[in-house]
Amino acid sequence: MGETERREEETEGAWPERLLTIPEAARVLAVPESWLRERVRLRRVAHRRLGKHVRFTASDLEAIVDGAAQHALAPKRMAHRWRQPG
Numbered sequence: 001m002g003e004t005e006r007r008e009e010e011t012e013g014a015w016p017e018r019l020l021t022i023p024e025a026a027r028v029l030a031v032p033e034s035w036l037r038e039r040v041r042l043r044r045v046a047h048r049r050l051g052k053h054v055r056f057t058a059s060d061l062e063a064i065v066d067g068a069a070q071h072a073l074a075p076k077r078m079a080h081r082w083r084q085p086g
Helices: 003-012 021-027 033-041 058-067
Strands: 046-051 054-055
Touching: 003 058, 021 058
Parallel strands: none
Antiparallel strands: 046 054
16 A cells, blocks of 8 residues: 555544634633734734634644743843942
8 A cells, every 4th residue: 555545544534623713712712802803913823814714723823822932031140249348
């Protein structure tokens, strides 16, 4: 059996990935719909457009979360030392 035939067999019974609407994606991300709509309008978050309809895949939601990650900053070192009187 060839590689192409094997791939066709594996995907034959598989369902396509579920696409989420803006309200559904907002619930998953625990953000207001208005926040998500604004980010889509500004093209700041990953999404799919099917004509006028906006949809999100699981990987789109992961990209949104990863893009929002805030890394802790190392404490700033003092730029100068206090001078000793004398």
